[in-house]
Amino acid sequence: MRIMNTETNNDMSCMPFEEYIKVKELAFAYVPLQKICSYFEPTESLVKGTVFPSLYKPYK
Amino acid sequence: MNKEQIMKRLAVLDFIAVDLQLYLDTHPEDMEAIDKYNSVIKEADMLRMKYEEIIGPLYSFRSSNNGDTFKWIDDPWPWQPSANFEINEEEN
Numbered sequence: 001m002r003i004m005n006t007e008t009n010n011d012m013s014c015m016p017f018e019e020y021i022k023v024k025e026l027a028f029a030y031v032p033l034q035k036i037c038s039y040f041e042p043t044e045s046l047v048k049g050t051v052f053p054s055l056y057k058p059y060k
Numbered sequence: 061m062n063k064e065q066i067m068k069r070l071a072v073l074d075f076i077a078v079d080l081q082l083y084l085d086t087h088p089e090d091m092e093a094i095d096k097y098n099s100v101i102k103e104a105d106m107l108r109m110k111y112e113e114i115i116g117p118l119y120s121f122r123s124s125n126n127g128d129t130f131k132w133i134d135d136p137w138p139w140q141p142s143a144n145f146e147i148n149e150e151e152n
Contacts, residue, residue, distance in 0.1 A: 036083060036093060042072045046147055051079040 014038075016054065064145045066111045071147070073104035 014037035021030055038053055045051040048058075061069075080097040087093060108118055117123030120132045136143040 033087075035087065035090065039096065042076060043068075043147065045079070046072045046075045051076050052083070 061110075063111075063115050066107055066115075068145050068147060070104060070107050070111065071145075073100050073107065076100050077104060 014035065016037050017032040017034045021032060024030065034054070036052055036054075039045070039051050040048060040053060040056070048056050050056055077097065077100050080093055080100065083093055084090065084097060112118055112123055116131050116135055123131070138144075
């Protein structure tokens with residue numbers, strides 16, 4: 001199963017999560033470990049409520 | 061740096077430190093995050109010392125430079141405007 005890497009990070013050196021999830025066993029749930037690749041600016045993070053861009057989901 | 065700027069910067073740094081700590085709970089070996097966490101904490105500590113030298117105690121139970129007066133009582137009450145600040149979107 002291939003997951004779309006939705007986070008657009010320019011340097012490809014940092015992959016937020018695994019591209020391929022090896023299906024280990026039927027009916028097993030699996031949560032890919034996510035690595036942080038980019039951070040918000042200091043004041044921007046306080047205004048937005050998180051330092052991690054991937055967690056920022058405003059209802060607009 | 062005036063009082064409001066220091067207070068604002070401290071609030072921002074403490075916020076980031078907590079956010080990074082939560083991330084590090086599950087990613088203890090992420091070196092990049094550890095470096096960022098250490099630098100944020102170092103800057104916040106320096107700012108706290110500077111604030112307490114210039115303005116006054118930040119904590120009622122942790123500040124030392126009282127001399128013979130109890131400086132904590134001179135601070136504004138938490139709800140007073142002078143004890144608070146605005147954070148607006150575009151300003152960084």
